[in-house]
Amino acid sequence: MNIFKSSIVLLTTTSLLAVAGEKIDQTLPIGDVTSVEVENLRGKIKIVGQSVDSVHVVGELDDEAEGFTFEQNGSVMLIKVEMPRHLENNWSRQETNLEITLPKNVNVSFSGVSSDIVLSELDADASVGTVSGNVAIKNISKRLEVSSVSGDIDAHQIGNLTHLSSVSGNIDTSGASGSLFVKSVSGDIEAKSTAPIVEAKNVSGEMVLSLNSVEDLMMSTVSGDIDADLSLDNNGQIKLSSVSGDFHLNFLNDVQAIFRLRASAGGDLINRLTSVKAKEDKYGPSSRLSFETGNASSRVSGSTVSGNIVLTHK
Amino acid sequence: MNNSSQSSQAKLDNAINDLNSEIAPSRDLWPGIEKAISQQPREQVKNNHYSWRSNLALAASVVALVITLVNVNGLPNPSNQTDVVAMMVESFENERQAMLVSFGNKPVSKNALSADLQKQLDELIKARKSIISALEEDPENADLIHLLKFTQQQELSLLNHIYRPKWQTI
Known part of the structure; x- marks a missing residue:
């Protein structure tokens, strides 16, 4: 046990000595670690889950790195590239480039600024926070939370509870199961999923959604447009809201629902599912569209101020 | 046969007539009865008082609940x-x-x-x-x-x- 502890201390000590552009190739046993935290300011980090019982870090540190921490603290293992508070504007610099392999059942969290992150093959929870770095994620089976400012997010084959958010970065996701929550300000969102619960919000970005067997769907936008191909399950519900953004809902199944749509200031409500037309209010620019299809077990409701809502089938 | 049944009936009637018409209690029960009668109205007053208070509390609770609901959900x-x-x-x-x-x-x-x-x-x-x-x-x-x-x-x-x-x- 003493030898084991000494070896950890030795490894940590050697880690702290590794600086500025140095090559890294280090391993620590996973022991009773339940989560691994990774911090890197800029560059690229690749994290892969494998059937192993240790954490292995290999690659190269940033030219301006001041240190490298690789240590266990209780049930948490920390991997951190230490950087100075103020960086030089040297465009020919070598940025950190590390590949980390770890047991696939430990939780992973990553935080970076302009660092890209590639994360895959985890049977555990993962959270990623970055500012301008791009995020690529694949095969995460449990909870996933990704937040970015201007970086793009690609997340595929993801778990049963997923939150993806960006400000101006684009979001492209597929293969979510369970619940999927996506939001953006001006970034575009493209989502294909079989998740029964989906919430998609944006301000001005465009959204293209392809949703199978959705039970509970909420979509809102201020001025962006939303195109959705979807099949709504019986007893499901869809809620739409926009200011000037348009919705185009294309139902892939024989939707059986009560429809209650409203445009309060000039938006058009176009129904191509049945022959029922929107009725304009006697006074003012608002209009309403109300009708039912099939056994009306589901509900589709929504409102827009001046946007259009178009309903089509296949 | 007929004479003997008549004499039995006569004996039974005589025995009944010989019984005391009142059975005296083993002790004097009147003090207890009087006490019970005198306490009953006081308890009724107390019960009425309790019921008035509970109604008031119930009414206050309903008003408080309505105010809370209005504040939380809004009209x-x-x-x-x-x-x-x-x-x-x-x-x-x-x-x-x-x-x-x-x-x-x-x-x-x-x-x-x-x-x-x-x-x-x-x-x-x-x-x-x-x-x-x-x-x-x-x-x-x-x-x-x-x-x-x-x-x-x-x-x-x-x-x-x-x-x-x-x-x-x-």
């Missing part, structure tokens, strides 16, 4: 919805100002990233204003209120990103 009328919007706008402005003060109103670093964020911030401010303007026309629209809340949250989140010290290092 479904336009003026109340307008109040909600006004409250949201005021609360947001306070939070925004507090956030800016906490950041010391320091200037944002001029780089491509912050320029992009400033553009997003302008977009959010524009969106927020357009929703408030739409709510003035349609104050009962709960969807718009949710949208307003969403844009407000995004704006605060963005301000946090812009002014976070981490940004100064990029």
Whole structure:
């Protein structure tokens, strides 16, 4: 046990000595670690889950790195590239480039600024926070939370509870199961999923959604447009809201629902599912569209101020 | 046969007539009965008093519940919805100002990233204003209120990103 502890201390000590552009190739046993935290300011980090019982870090540190921490603290293992508070504007610099392999059942969290992150093959929870770095994620089976400012997010084959958010970065996701929550300000969102619960919000970005067997769907936008191909399950519900953004809902199944749509200031409500037309209010620019299809077990409701809502089938 | 049954009947009648018409209690029960009679009206008064109090408490509870429900859910009328919007706008402005003060109103670093964020911030401010303007026309629209809340949250989140010290290092 003493030898084991000494070896950890030795490894940590050697880690702290590794600086500025140095090559890294280090391993620590996973022991009773339940989560691994990774911090890197800029560059690229690749994290892969494998059937192993240790954490292995290999690659190269940033030219301006001041240190490298690789240590266990209780049930948490920390991997951190230490950087100075103020960086030089040297465009020919070598940025950190590390590949980390770890047991696939430990939780992973990553935080970076302009660092890209590639994360895959985890049977555990993962959270990623970055500012301008791009995020690529694949095969995460449990909870996933990704937040970015201007970086793009690609997340595929993801778990049963997923939150993806960006400000101006684009979001492209597929293969979510369970619940999927996506939001953006001006970034575009493209989502294909079989998740029964989906919430998609944006301000001005465009959204293209392809949703199978959705039970509970909420979509809102201020001025962006939303195109959705979807099949709504019986007893499901869809809620739409926009200011000037348009919705185009294309139902892939024989939707059986009560429809209650409203445009309060000039938006058009176009129904191509049945022959029922929107009725304009006697006074003012608002209009309403109300009708039912099939056994009306589901509900589709929504409102827009001046946007259009178009309903089509296949 | 007939004579013997008649004599038996006569004996039984005589025996009944010989019995005392009253059975005396083993002790004097009247003091206890009198005490019980004298206490009964007092207990009835007490019970009436309790019932009046419980009714009052029940009425007060109902009034309190109604007031609470009105405060929590709001009355479904336009003026109340307008109040909600006004409250949201005021609360947001306070939070925004507090956030800016906490950041010391320091200037944002001029780089491509912050320029992009400033553009997003302008977009959010524009969106927020357009929703408030739409709510003035349609104050009962709960969807718009949710949208307003969403844009407000995004704006605060963005301000946090812009002014976070981490940004100064990029």
